[in-house]
Amino acid sequence: MFNPTDFPKPTLISVNDVKLEVFEMGQQNAGNPIVLCHGWPEHAFSWRYQVPALAKAGYHVMVPNQRGYGNSSCPKEVTAYDIEHLTGDLAALLDHYGYEDATFVGHDWGAMVVWGMALLHPDRVSKVINLSLPYQERGEVPWVEFMEQILGSDYYFVHFNRRPGVADDVLDENTFQFLRNLYRKNEPLREPDPGMAMINLAKAETPLGEPIMSDSELAVFVTAFESTGFTGGINWYRNLDRNWYLLADVNPVIEQPTLMIYGDRDAVPRNESLHKFVPNVEVVNLDCGHWIQQEKPEETTFAILKWLELQDDT
Template sequence: MTFPEPTTVAVNGVELEVFEAGRHNAGNPVVLCHGWPEHAFAWRHQMPALAAAGYHVIVPNQRGFGRSSRPAGVTEYDIEHLTGDLVALLDHYGYDDATFIGHDWGAFVVWSLAVLHPKRVSRLVNLSLPYLERGERPWIEVLEDVAGTDSHLVHFNRHPGVADAVFEENTSRFLRNLFRKNEPPQPPRPGMPLLALAQAETPLGDPLMSESDLGVFVSAFESSGFTAGLNWYRNLDRDWHLLSGADPVVHQPSLMVYGDRDTIPRSTTLHRFVPAVDVVSLDCGHWIQQERPDELNRVVLTWLERQAVPAAVSLPAPS
Protein backbone atom coordinates (compact mmCIF):
# COMPACT_ATOMS: atom_id res chain seq x y z
CA MET A 1 0.00 0.00 0.00
CA THR A 2 1.14 3.52 -0.78
CA PHE A 3 0.81 5.48 2.43
CA PRO A 4 -2.19 7.79 2.03
CA GLU A 5 -1.97 11.53 1.69
CA PRO A 6 -3.06 13.34 4.85
CA THR A 7 -5.87 15.76 5.45
CA THR A 8 -5.81 18.54 8.03
CA VAL A 9 -8.57 18.41 10.61
CA ALA A 10 -9.30 21.25 13.05
CA VAL A 11 -10.12 19.85 16.50
CA ASN A 12 -10.03 21.10 20.07
CA GLY A 13 -8.13 24.30 19.24
CA VAL A 14 -5.41 22.60 17.15
CA GLU A 15 -5.01 21.11 13.68
CA LEU A 16 -4.18 17.45 13.30
CA GLU A 17 -2.59 15.78 10.29
CA VAL A 18 -4.82 12.75 9.71
CA PHE A 19 -4.32 9.73 7.45
CA GLU A 20 -7.23 7.48 6.47
CA ALA A 21 -7.90 4.12 4.84
CA GLY A 22 -11.20 2.39 4.13
CA ARG A 23 -13.36 5.51 3.93
CA HIS A 24 -15.94 3.36 2.13
CA ASN A 25 -16.32 1.50 5.44
CA ALA A 26 -17.85 4.55 7.10
CA GLY A 27 -19.71 3.55 10.24
CA ASN A 28 -17.07 1.10 11.50
CA PRO A 29 -14.27 3.34 12.81
CA VAL A 30 -10.96 2.35 14.34
CA VAL A 31 -8.52 5.04 15.50
CA LEU A 32 -4.80 4.24 15.74
CA CYS A 33 -2.73 6.23 18.24
CA HIS A 34 1.07 6.30 17.94
CA GLY A 35 3.59 6.74 20.74
CA TRP A 36 6.95 8.51 21.10
CA PRO A 37 9.07 9.14 19.14
CA GLU A 38 6.76 7.97 16.43
CA HIS A 39 4.44 9.09 13.68
CA ALA A 40 1.22 7.90 12.07
CA PHE A 41 3.50 6.10 9.59
CA ALA A 42 4.23 3.55 12.33
CA TRP A 43 0.80 2.05 11.52
CA ARG A 44 1.53 1.58 7.79
CA HIS A 45 1.26 -2.22 8.09
CA GLN A 46 -2.03 -2.16 10.00
CA MET A 47 -3.96 0.38 7.93
CA PRO A 48 -4.53 -1.76 4.80
CA ALA A 49 -5.28 -4.90 6.82
CA LEU A 50 -7.92 -3.13 8.91
CA ALA A 51 -9.42 -1.42 5.87
CA ALA A 52 -9.64 -4.75 4.02
CA ALA A 53 -11.44 -6.21 7.05
CA GLY A 54 -14.16 -3.56 6.83
CA TYR A 55 -12.94 -0.76 9.09
CA HIS A 56 -12.74 2.97 8.52
CA VAL A 57 -9.18 3.53 9.69
CA ILE A 58 -8.33 6.97 11.13
CA VAL A 59 -4.71 7.64 12.04
CA PRO A 60 -3.80 11.07 13.41
CA ASN A 61 -0.42 12.52 14.02
CA GLN A 62 -1.36 13.62 17.51
CA ARG A 63 -0.58 17.13 18.71
CA GLY A 64 3.17 17.75 18.76
CA PHE A 65 3.98 15.24 16.01
CA GLY A 66 4.43 15.39 12.26
CA ARG A 67 2.70 18.38 10.71
CA SER A 68 0.09 18.59 13.45
CA SER A 69 -0.02 21.68 15.66
CA ARG A 70 2.69 22.10 18.28
CA PRO A 71 1.35 24.47 20.97
CA ALA A 72 4.03 26.25 22.98
CA GLY A 73 2.75 25.63 26.50
CA VAL A 74 3.80 22.45 28.29
CA THR A 75 0.39 21.97 29.91
CA GLU A 76 -1.26 21.97 26.48
CA TYR A 77 -0.05 18.35 26.22
CA ASP A 78 -1.75 17.08 29.35
CA ILE A 79 -4.16 14.16 29.23
CA GLU A 80 -7.24 16.39 29.06
CA HIS A 81 -5.93 17.95 25.85
CA LEU A 82 -4.71 14.69 24.30
CA THR A 83 -7.95 12.80 24.97
CA GLY A 84 -9.96 15.89 24.05
CA ASP A 85 -8.34 15.85 20.61
CA LEU A 86 -9.52 12.27 20.06
CA VAL A 87 -13.05 13.05 21.23
CA ALA A 88 -13.17 16.02 18.86
CA LEU A 89 -11.81 13.84 16.05
CA LEU A 90 -14.74 11.44 16.52
CA ASP A 91 -17.10 14.43 16.47
CA HIS A 92 -15.52 15.62 13.21
CA TYR A 93 -16.28 12.29 11.53
CA GLY A 94 -19.72 12.02 13.12
CA TYR A 95 -18.98 9.00 15.33
CA ASP A 96 -20.38 8.47 18.82
CA ASP A 97 -17.65 5.95 19.62
CA ALA A 98 -14.88 3.91 18.02
CA THR A 99 -12.38 1.16 18.57
CA PHE A 100 -9.04 2.62 19.66
CA ILE A 101 -5.62 1.02 19.25
CA GLY A 102 -2.60 2.57 20.98
CA HIS A 103 1.10 1.88 21.19
CA ASP A 104 3.68 3.09 23.72
CA TRP A 105 2.54 6.44 25.15
CA GLY A 106 -0.33 6.37 22.69
CA ALA A 107 -1.53 3.43 24.79
CA PHE A 108 -1.47 5.66 27.89
CA VAL A 109 -3.68 8.13 26.02
CA VAL A 110 -6.09 5.35 25.00
CA TRP A 111 -6.28 3.90 28.54
CA SER A 112 -6.99 7.42 29.82
CA LEU A 113 -9.58 8.08 27.12
CA ALA A 114 -11.42 4.94 28.20
CA VAL A 115 -11.82 6.23 31.77
CA LEU A 116 -12.26 9.95 31.07
CA HIS A 117 -14.66 9.52 28.13
CA PRO A 118 -15.94 5.95 28.47
CA LYS A 119 -18.91 6.40 26.14
CA ARG A 120 -16.58 7.29 23.24
CA VAL A 121 -14.58 4.02 23.41
CA SER A 122 -16.36 0.84 22.33
CA ARG A 123 -13.31 -1.44 22.73
CA LEU A 124 -9.57 -0.99 22.79
CA VAL A 125 -6.28 -2.65 21.95
CA ASN A 126 -3.03 -1.47 23.52
CA LEU A 127 0.52 -2.46 22.69
CA SER A 128 3.60 -2.42 24.94
CA LEU A 129 2.36 -0.14 27.72
CA PRO A 130 -0.11 -1.72 30.16
CA TYR A 131 -2.60 0.22 32.24
CA LEU A 132 -0.83 2.41 34.82
CA GLU A 133 -2.36 2.12 38.26
CA ARG A 134 -2.89 5.52 39.86
CA GLY A 135 -1.38 5.09 43.31
CA GLU A 136 -1.27 7.41 46.28
CA ARG A 137 1.64 9.53 45.01
CA PRO A 138 2.27 11.16 41.59
CA TRP A 139 4.00 8.89 39.09
CA ILE A 140 7.23 10.87 38.55
CA GLU A 141 7.68 11.29 42.29
CA VAL A 142 7.41 7.52 42.77
CA LEU A 143 9.60 6.72 39.77
CA GLU A 144 12.33 9.07 41.01
CA ASP A 145 12.42 7.19 44.33
CA VAL A 146 12.46 3.79 42.64
CA ALA A 147 14.60 4.33 39.52
CA GLY A 148 16.52 7.52 40.28
CA THR A 149 17.15 10.58 38.17
CA ASP A 150 18.62 8.57 35.27
CA SER A 151 15.18 7.20 34.40
CA HIS A 152 14.25 8.87 31.14
CA LEU A 153 10.82 9.89 32.41
CA VAL A 154 12.35 11.52 35.47
CA HIS A 155 15.09 13.15 33.40
CA PHE A 156 12.60 14.65 30.92
CA ASN A 157 10.74 16.24 33.85
CA ARG A 158 13.64 17.32 36.06
CA HIS A 159 15.92 18.59 33.26
CA PRO A 160 13.65 20.16 30.65
CA GLY A 161 15.38 21.01 27.40
CA VAL A 162 18.46 18.82 27.91
CA ALA A 163 17.24 15.68 26.14
CA ASP A 164 15.48 17.76 23.50
CA ALA A 165 18.76 19.38 22.47
CA VAL A 166 20.69 16.10 22.36
CA PHE A 167 18.03 14.37 20.27
CA GLU A 168 17.81 17.31 17.87
CA GLU A 169 21.59 17.41 17.43
CA ASN A 170 21.58 13.71 16.58
CA THR A 171 18.13 13.14 15.05
CA SER A 172 19.11 10.63 12.38
CA ARG A 173 21.56 8.76 14.62
CA PHE A 174 19.14 8.67 17.56
CA LEU A 175 16.26 7.23 15.53
CA ARG A 176 18.54 4.79 13.70
CA ASN A 177 19.87 3.53 17.04
CA LEU A 178 16.44 3.44 18.66
CA PHE A 179 14.41 1.64 16.00
CA ARG A 180 16.15 -1.74 16.30
CA LYS A 181 15.24 -5.36 16.91
CA ASN A 182 17.11 -8.42 18.22
CA GLU A 183 19.21 -6.22 20.47
CA PRO A 184 21.57 -8.09 22.81
CA PRO A 185 21.08 -7.39 26.54
CA GLN A 186 23.31 -4.65 27.89
CA PRO A 187 24.57 -4.18 31.46
CA PRO A 188 23.32 -1.04 33.23
CA ARG A 189 25.53 2.00 32.77
CA PRO A 190 25.56 5.35 34.57
CA GLY A 191 23.71 8.20 32.94
CA MET A 192 20.42 8.50 31.11
CA PRO A 193 20.35 5.64 28.57
CA LEU A 194 18.48 7.49 25.82
CA LEU A 195 21.06 10.28 25.79
CA ALA A 196 23.82 7.72 25.38
CA LEU A 197 21.82 6.00 22.65
CA ALA A 198 21.44 9.25 20.73
CA GLN A 199 25.23 9.68 20.69
CA ALA A 200 26.31 6.06 20.16
CA GLU A 201 28.43 5.52 17.06
CA THR A 202 27.36 1.92 16.46
CA PRO A 203 23.76 0.67 16.76
CA LEU A 204 23.01 -2.69 18.36
CA GLY A 205 20.90 -5.48 16.93
CA ASP A 206 19.24 -5.28 13.52
CA PRO A 207 17.42 -2.47 11.75
CA LEU A 208 13.69 -2.43 12.43
CA MET A 209 12.80 -0.97 9.04
CA SER A 210 14.17 -0.09 5.63
CA GLU A 211 16.21 3.05 5.02
CA SER A 212 13.32 4.64 3.13
CA ASP A 213 10.87 3.96 5.97
CA LEU A 214 13.33 5.25 8.56
CA GLY A 215 13.69 8.36 6.45
CA VAL A 216 10.02 9.20 7.03
CA PHE A 217 10.60 9.37 10.80
CA VAL A 218 13.90 11.25 10.46
CA SER A 219 12.39 13.85 8.13
CA ALA A 220 9.39 14.33 10.42
CA PHE A 221 11.50 14.95 13.55
CA GLU A 222 14.02 17.10 11.73
CA SER A 223 11.07 19.34 10.94
CA SER A 224 9.15 19.17 14.22
CA GLY A 225 11.92 18.73 16.76
CA PHE A 226 11.37 16.68 19.91
CA THR A 227 10.16 19.15 22.54
CA ALA A 228 6.44 18.93 21.80
CA GLY A 229 6.46 15.13 21.97
CA LEU A 230 8.50 15.13 25.17
CA ASN A 231 5.95 17.48 26.70
CA TRP A 232 3.55 14.51 26.76
CA TYR A 233 5.83 13.01 29.44
CA ARG A 234 6.31 16.32 31.23
CA ASN A 235 2.63 16.24 32.16
CA LEU A 236 2.71 12.86 33.85
CA ASP A 237 2.28 14.17 37.39
CA ARG A 238 -0.30 16.70 36.17
CA ASP A 239 -2.12 13.80 34.51
CA TRP A 240 -2.07 11.93 37.82
CA HIS A 241 -4.02 14.83 39.33
CA LEU A 242 -6.37 15.18 36.35
CA LEU A 243 -7.32 11.51 36.52
CA SER A 244 -8.17 11.68 40.22
CA GLY A 245 -11.93 12.05 39.70
CA ALA A 246 -12.34 9.30 37.10
CA ASP A 247 -13.49 5.75 37.70
CA PRO A 248 -10.13 3.97 37.42
CA VAL A 249 -11.62 0.76 36.02
CA VAL A 250 -11.58 0.26 32.25
CA HIS A 251 -14.89 -1.48 31.60
CA GLN A 252 -14.61 -1.85 27.82
CA PRO A 253 -13.48 -5.10 26.14
CA SER A 254 -9.70 -4.76 25.91
CA LEU A 255 -6.72 -6.53 24.39
CA MET A 256 -3.22 -6.04 25.81
CA VAL A 257 -0.32 -7.09 23.57
CA TYR A 258 3.15 -7.42 25.09
CA GLY A 259 6.48 -7.94 23.37
CA ASP A 260 8.36 -10.73 25.15
CA ARG A 261 11.65 -8.86 24.73
CA ASP A 262 10.34 -5.42 25.59
CA THR A 263 11.98 -3.71 28.56
CA ILE A 264 8.68 -2.29 29.80
CA PRO A 265 7.55 -4.44 32.74
CA ARG A 266 4.24 -6.23 32.65
CA SER A 267 1.44 -5.10 34.92
CA THR A 268 0.69 -7.21 37.98
CA THR A 269 -2.66 -5.47 38.50
CA LEU A 270 -3.96 -5.40 34.94
CA HIS A 271 -6.97 -7.66 35.51
CA ARG A 272 -7.99 -5.70 38.59
CA PHE A 273 -8.26 -2.45 36.64
CA VAL A 274 -9.15 -3.91 33.23
CA PRO A 275 -11.40 -6.87 34.09
CA ALA A 276 -12.53 -7.50 30.48
CA VAL A 277 -8.99 -7.85 29.14
CA ASP A 278 -7.37 -10.54 27.01
CA VAL A 279 -3.57 -10.72 27.05
CA VAL A 280 -1.31 -11.83 24.19
CA SER A 281 2.48 -11.94 24.02
CA LEU A 282 4.49 -11.86 20.79
CA ASP A 283 8.15 -12.78 20.32
CA CYS A 284 9.49 -9.29 19.72
CA GLY A 285 10.71 -6.11 21.36
CA HIS A 286 9.03 -2.78 21.92
CA TRP A 287 8.09 -1.77 18.35
CA ILE A 288 5.46 -4.49 18.04
CA GLN A 289 3.39 -3.27 15.09
CA GLN A 290 6.50 -2.72 12.99
CA GLU A 291 8.53 -5.76 14.07
CA ARG A 292 5.72 -8.34 13.88
CA PRO A 293 3.14 -6.66 11.61
CA ASP A 294 1.54 -9.74 10.05
CA GLU A 295 1.37 -11.61 13.34
CA LEU A 296 -0.08 -8.60 15.14
CA ASN A 297 -2.63 -8.04 12.40
CA ARG A 298 -3.88 -11.62 12.72
CA VAL A 299 -4.14 -11.31 16.51
CA VAL A 300 -5.97 -7.99 16.40
CA LEU A 301 -8.36 -8.87 13.59
CA THR A 302 -9.25 -12.19 15.21
CA TRP A 303 -9.90 -10.48 18.53
CA LEU A 304 -11.97 -7.71 16.95
CA GLU A 305 -14.06 -10.25 15.07
CA ARG A 306 -14.68 -12.15 18.29
CA GLN A 307 -15.74 -8.94 20.05
CA ALA A 308 -18.07 -7.80 17.28
CA VAL A 309 -21.61 -7.09 18.36
CA PRO A 310 -24.08 -9.34 16.48
CA ALA A 311 -26.35 -7.56 14.04
CA ALA A 312 -29.84 -6.85 15.30
CA VAL A 313 -32.38 -9.52 14.38
CA SER A 314 -35.50 -8.30 12.59
CA LEU A 315 -38.58 -9.94 14.06
CA PRO A 316 -41.76 -10.39 12.05
CA ALA A 317 -44.45 -7.87 12.75
CA PRO A 318 -47.17 -9.16 15.07
CA SER A 319 -50.26 -10.39 13.25
Protein backbone atom coordinates in the same frame (compact mmCIF):
# COMPACT_ATOMS: atom_id res chain seq x y z
CA MET B 1 9.55 -3.89 3.68
CA PHE B 2 6.75 -1.37 3.27
CA ASN B 3 6.92 1.21 0.51
CA PRO B 4 6.32 4.64 2.13
CA THR B 5 4.59 5.88 -1.02
CA ASP B 6 1.78 3.38 -0.32
CA PHE B 7 0.74 5.16 2.88
CA PRO B 8 -2.41 7.30 2.47
CA LYS B 9 -2.05 11.03 1.96
CA PRO B 10 -2.96 13.09 5.03
CA THR B 11 -5.63 15.70 5.67
CA LEU B 12 -5.24 18.57 8.14
CA ILE B 13 -8.28 18.76 10.40
CA SER B 14 -9.11 21.50 12.92
CA VAL B 15 -10.12 20.02 16.28
CA ASN B 16 -9.94 21.16 19.91
CA ASP B 17 -8.07 24.40 19.02
CA VAL B 18 -5.30 22.54 17.14
CA LYS B 19 -4.78 21.09 13.70
CA LEU B 20 -4.23 17.35 13.43
CA GLU B 21 -2.64 15.62 10.46
CA VAL B 22 -4.86 12.58 9.88
CA PHE B 23 -4.19 9.63 7.58
CA GLU B 24 -7.33 7.76 6.50
CA MET B 25 -8.15 4.57 4.68
CA GLY B 26 -11.41 2.69 4.20
CA GLN B 27 -13.65 5.75 4.01
CA GLN B 28 -16.14 3.49 2.21
CA ASN B 29 -16.56 1.70 5.57
CA ALA B 30 -18.13 4.74 7.25
CA GLY B 31 -19.91 3.66 10.42
CA ASN B 32 -17.17 1.26 11.56
CA PRO B 33 -14.42 3.56 12.91
CA ILE B 34 -11.07 2.56 14.38
CA VAL B 35 -8.49 5.11 15.57
CA LEU B 36 -4.78 4.18 15.78
CA CYS B 37 -2.63 6.17 18.22
CA HIS B 38 1.17 6.22 17.95
CA GLY B 39 3.71 6.47 20.75
CA TRP B 40 7.03 8.27 21.34
CA PRO B 41 9.04 9.10 19.35
CA GLU B 42 6.81 7.81 16.62
CA HIS B 43 4.46 8.91 13.87
CA ALA B 44 1.20 7.77 12.31
CA PHE B 45 3.43 5.90 9.85
CA SER B 46 4.24 3.37 12.61
CA TRP B 47 0.84 1.78 11.84
CA ARG B 48 1.60 1.40 8.11
CA TYR B 49 1.23 -2.40 8.13
CA GLN B 50 -2.09 -2.43 10.00
CA VAL B 51 -3.91 0.33 8.09
CA PRO B 52 -4.57 -1.51 4.77
CA ALA B 53 -5.52 -4.75 6.54
CA LEU B 54 -8.02 -2.99 8.80
CA ALA B 55 -9.53 -1.11 5.87
CA LYS B 56 -9.83 -4.36 3.94
CA ALA B 57 -11.55 -5.94 6.96
CA GLY B 58 -14.27 -3.28 6.82
CA TYR B 59 -13.02 -0.51 9.10
CA HIS B 60 -12.84 3.23 8.55
CA VAL B 61 -9.24 3.67 9.72
CA MET B 62 -8.10 7.02 11.11
CA VAL B 63 -4.48 7.54 12.14
CA PRO B 64 -3.72 10.97 13.57
CA ASN B 65 -0.32 12.43 14.15
CA GLN B 66 -1.17 13.61 17.64
CA ARG B 67 -0.28 17.11 18.83
CA GLY B 68 3.46 17.67 18.83
CA TYR B 69 4.08 15.30 15.92
CA GLY B 70 4.42 15.49 12.15
CA ASN B 71 2.46 18.32 10.58
CA SER B 72 0.03 18.53 13.50
CA SER B 73 0.11 21.57 15.78
CA CYS B 74 2.95 21.85 18.30
CA PRO B 75 1.73 24.20 21.05
CA LYS B 76 4.42 25.96 23.06
CA GLU B 77 2.84 25.55 26.51
CA VAL B 78 3.87 22.36 28.29
CA THR B 79 0.41 21.94 29.86
CA ALA B 80 -1.14 21.83 26.36
CA TYR B 81 0.04 18.19 26.26
CA ASP B 82 -1.75 16.87 29.34
CA ILE B 83 -4.14 13.92 29.21
CA GLU B 84 -7.22 16.17 29.01
CA HIS B 85 -5.89 17.88 25.87
CA LEU B 86 -4.67 14.65 24.24
CA THR B 87 -7.92 12.78 24.81
CA GLY B 88 -9.90 15.90 23.98
CA ASP B 89 -8.26 15.87 20.53
CA LEU B 90 -9.46 12.31 19.94
CA ALA B 91 -13.00 13.07 21.14
CA ALA B 92 -13.07 16.08 18.81
CA LEU B 93 -11.77 13.86 15.98
CA LEU B 94 -14.83 11.62 16.44
CA ASP B 95 -17.05 14.71 16.41
CA HIS B 96 -15.45 15.83 13.15
CA TYR B 97 -16.32 12.55 11.46
CA GLY B 98 -19.74 12.32 13.10
CA TYR B 99 -19.01 9.27 15.26
CA GLU B 100 -20.36 8.71 18.76
CA ASP B 101 -17.68 6.16 19.59
CA ALA B 102 -14.90 4.09 18.05
CA THR B 103 -12.42 1.31 18.71
CA PHE B 104 -9.15 2.87 19.90
CA VAL B 105 -5.75 1.27 19.41
CA GLY B 106 -2.60 2.58 21.08
CA HIS B 107 1.09 1.73 21.27
CA ASP B 108 3.53 3.01 23.91
CA TRP B 109 2.47 6.57 24.83
CA GLY B 110 -0.45 6.13 22.45
CA ALA B 111 -1.61 3.35 24.76
CA MET B 112 -1.39 5.76 27.70
CA VAL B 113 -3.65 8.16 25.78
CA VAL B 114 -6.10 5.36 24.91
CA TRP B 115 -6.27 4.25 28.57
CA GLY B 116 -6.90 7.90 29.41
CA MET B 117 -9.56 8.12 26.70
CA ALA B 118 -11.42 5.17 28.24
CA LEU B 119 -11.22 6.84 31.67
CA LEU B 120 -12.12 10.41 30.71
CA HIS B 121 -14.44 9.78 27.74
CA PRO B 122 -15.79 6.25 28.35
CA ASP B 123 -18.88 6.81 26.19
CA ARG B 124 -16.66 7.53 23.16
CA VAL B 125 -14.70 4.26 23.40
CA SER B 126 -16.35 1.01 22.29
CA LYS B 127 -13.29 -1.25 22.46
CA VAL B 128 -9.66 -0.86 23.56
CA ILE B 129 -6.58 -2.45 21.97
CA ASN B 130 -3.25 -1.50 23.51
CA LEU B 131 0.31 -2.57 22.71
CA SER B 132 3.33 -2.59 25.03
CA LEU B 133 2.14 -0.24 27.78
CA PRO B 134 -0.40 -1.83 30.14
CA TYR B 135 -2.81 0.11 32.31
CA GLN B 136 -0.88 2.24 34.82
CA GLU B 137 -2.36 2.17 38.29
CA ARG B 138 -2.67 5.57 39.95
CA GLY B 139 -0.77 5.01 43.19
CA GLU B 140 -0.46 7.24 46.23
CA VAL B 141 2.56 9.16 44.89
CA PRO B 142 2.62 11.14 41.59
CA TRP B 143 4.22 9.10 38.82
CA VAL B 144 7.43 11.08 38.20
CA GLU B 145 8.05 11.45 41.93
CA PHE B 146 7.58 7.68 42.33
CA MET B 147 9.96 6.89 39.45
CA GLU B 148 12.56 9.24 40.88
CA GLN B 149 12.42 7.40 44.22
CA ILE B 150 12.73 3.96 42.59
CA LEU B 151 14.79 4.55 39.44
CA GLY B 152 16.77 7.71 40.18
CA SER B 153 17.22 11.11 38.55
CA ASP B 154 18.86 9.78 35.38
CA TYR B 155 15.84 7.67 34.43
CA TYR B 156 14.63 9.31 31.25
CA PHE B 157 11.04 9.98 32.43
CA VAL B 158 12.51 11.81 35.43
CA HIS B 159 15.29 13.54 33.46
CA PHE B 160 12.77 14.93 30.93
CA ASN B 161 10.88 16.53 33.85
CA ARG B 162 13.72 17.67 36.10
CA ARG B 163 16.09 18.96 33.40
CA PRO B 164 13.81 20.49 30.75
CA GLY B 165 15.44 21.18 27.42
CA VAL B 166 18.66 19.21 28.02
CA ALA B 167 17.65 15.96 26.31
CA ASP B 168 15.59 17.84 23.73
CA ASP B 169 18.71 19.62 22.45
CA VAL B 170 20.78 16.42 22.24
CA LEU B 171 18.06 14.53 20.37
CA ASP B 172 17.47 17.46 18.01
CA GLU B 173 21.21 17.61 17.23
CA ASN B 174 21.39 13.85 16.54
CA THR B 175 17.97 13.10 15.03
CA PHE B 176 19.04 10.50 12.48
CA GLN B 177 21.52 8.77 14.80
CA PHE B 178 19.02 8.67 17.69
CA LEU B 179 16.16 7.19 15.64
CA ARG B 180 18.45 4.76 13.81
CA ASN B 181 19.82 3.52 17.15
CA LEU B 182 16.38 3.37 18.80
CA TYR B 183 14.43 1.40 16.20
CA ARG B 184 16.25 -1.90 16.68
CA LYS B 185 15.44 -5.50 17.56
CA ASN B 186 17.37 -8.49 18.91
CA GLU B 187 19.71 -6.26 20.87
CA PRO B 188 22.25 -8.14 23.02
CA LEU B 189 21.56 -8.21 26.73
CA ARG B 190 23.98 -6.02 28.66
CA GLU B 191 24.26 -3.86 31.74
CA PRO B 192 22.84 -0.36 31.15
CA ASP B 193 25.42 2.39 30.86
CA PRO B 194 25.45 5.13 33.51
CA GLY B 195 23.69 8.36 32.59
CA MET B 196 20.48 9.09 30.74
CA ALA B 197 19.57 6.26 28.34
CA MET B 198 18.04 8.38 25.55
CA ILE B 199 20.96 10.83 25.52
CA ASN B 200 23.38 7.89 25.43
CA LEU B 201 21.44 6.41 22.53
CA ALA B 202 21.52 9.68 20.59
CA LYS B 203 25.28 9.95 21.02
CA ALA B 204 26.14 6.32 20.24
CA GLU B 205 27.89 6.06 16.90
CA THR B 206 27.29 2.32 16.48
CA PRO B 207 23.78 0.83 16.72
CA LEU B 208 23.14 -2.51 18.44
CA GLY B 209 20.98 -5.36 17.19
CA GLU B 210 19.15 -5.24 13.86
CA PRO B 211 17.09 -2.47 12.25
CA ILE B 212 13.33 -2.93 12.33
CA MET B 213 12.74 -0.92 9.16
CA SER B 214 14.27 -0.06 5.81
CA ASP B 215 16.20 3.16 5.15
CA SER B 216 13.23 4.63 3.27
CA GLU B 217 10.89 3.85 6.16
CA LEU B 218 13.29 5.33 8.72
CA ALA B 219 13.56 8.43 6.55
CA VAL B 220 9.84 9.16 7.16
CA PHE B 221 10.47 9.40 10.92
CA VAL B 222 13.75 11.30 10.55
CA THR B 223 12.24 13.89 8.20
CA ALA B 224 9.28 14.44 10.54
CA PHE B 225 11.45 15.00 13.64
CA GLU B 226 13.97 17.15 11.78
CA SER B 227 10.99 19.40 11.06
CA THR B 228 9.31 19.43 14.49
CA GLY B 229 12.11 18.64 16.91
CA PHE B 230 11.42 16.37 19.88
CA THR B 231 10.09 18.83 22.47
CA GLY B 232 6.39 18.44 21.62
CA GLY B 233 6.52 14.69 22.16
CA ILE B 234 8.70 14.99 25.26
CA ASN B 235 6.15 17.41 26.72
CA TRP B 236 3.78 14.43 27.04
CA TYR B 237 6.21 13.10 29.69
CA ARG B 238 6.28 16.50 31.38
CA ASN B 239 2.59 16.14 32.17
CA LEU B 240 2.75 12.79 33.97
CA ASP B 241 2.36 14.25 37.42
CA ARG B 242 -0.26 16.72 36.16
CA ASN B 243 -2.15 13.77 34.71
CA TRP B 244 -1.92 12.01 38.07
CA TYR B 245 -3.79 14.95 39.63
CA LEU B 246 -6.27 15.25 36.75
CA LEU B 247 -7.26 11.59 37.17
CA ALA B 248 -7.76 11.82 40.94
CA ASP B 249 -11.56 11.65 40.89
CA VAL B 250 -12.03 9.43 37.84
CA ASN B 251 -13.42 5.88 38.12
CA PRO B 252 -10.20 3.84 37.59
CA VAL B 253 -11.89 0.72 36.19
CA ILE B 254 -12.06 0.27 32.42
CA GLU B 255 -15.13 -1.77 31.51
CA GLN B 256 -14.75 -1.90 27.71
CA PRO B 257 -13.67 -5.14 26.01
CA THR B 258 -9.88 -4.85 25.83
CA LEU B 259 -7.01 -6.57 24.04
CA MET B 260 -3.54 -6.15 25.57
CA ILE B 261 -0.59 -7.13 23.36
CA TYR B 262 2.79 -7.57 25.02
CA GLY B 263 6.20 -8.11 23.43
CA ASP B 264 8.01 -10.86 25.34
CA ARG B 265 11.32 -8.98 25.01
CA ASP B 266 9.92 -5.52 25.69
CA ALA B 267 11.62 -3.61 28.51
CA VAL B 268 8.26 -2.11 29.56
CA PRO B 269 7.09 -4.06 32.63
CA ARG B 270 3.81 -5.93 32.57
CA ASN B 271 1.00 -5.09 34.97
CA GLU B 272 0.36 -8.16 37.11
CA SER B 273 -2.91 -6.66 38.41
CA LEU B 274 -4.23 -5.79 34.94
CA HIS B 275 -7.48 -7.72 35.42
CA LYS B 276 -8.23 -5.74 38.58
CA PHE B 277 -8.52 -2.50 36.60
CA VAL B 278 -9.38 -3.92 33.18
CA PRO B 279 -11.71 -6.85 33.98
CA ASN B 280 -12.68 -7.56 30.36
CA VAL B 281 -9.14 -7.94 29.04
CA GLU B 282 -7.61 -10.62 26.86
CA VAL B 283 -3.80 -10.81 26.74
CA VAL B 284 -1.70 -11.80 23.73
CA ASN B 285 2.09 -12.26 23.86
CA LEU B 286 4.32 -11.92 20.80
CA ASP B 287 7.98 -12.84 20.50
CA CYS B 288 9.39 -9.35 19.97
CA GLY B 289 10.68 -6.23 21.65
CA HIS B 290 9.06 -2.83 22.12
CA TRP B 291 8.16 -1.83 18.56
CA ILE B 292 5.51 -4.54 18.37
CA GLN B 293 3.44 -3.58 15.33
CA GLN B 294 6.56 -2.83 13.28
CA GLU B 295 8.65 -5.79 14.47
CA LYS B 296 5.86 -8.35 14.05
CA PRO B 297 3.46 -6.68 11.60
CA GLU B 298 1.65 -9.79 10.37
CA GLU B 299 1.29 -11.33 13.83
CA THR B 300 0.10 -8.03 15.30
CA THR B 301 -2.46 -7.50 12.55
CA PHE B 302 -3.69 -11.09 12.87
CA ALA B 303 -4.09 -10.77 16.66
CA ILE B 304 -6.05 -7.52 16.29
CA LEU B 305 -8.34 -8.78 13.52
CA LYS B 306 -8.98 -12.13 15.22
CA TRP B 307 -9.92 -10.42 18.49
CA LEU B 308 -12.14 -7.86 16.75
CA GLU B 309 -13.90 -10.65 14.89
CA LEU B 310 -14.61 -12.46 18.18
CA GLN B 311 -16.01 -9.24 19.68
CA ASP B 312 -18.36 -8.83 16.73
CA ASP B 313 -19.57 -12.41 17.15
CA THR B 314 -20.50 -11.95 20.81
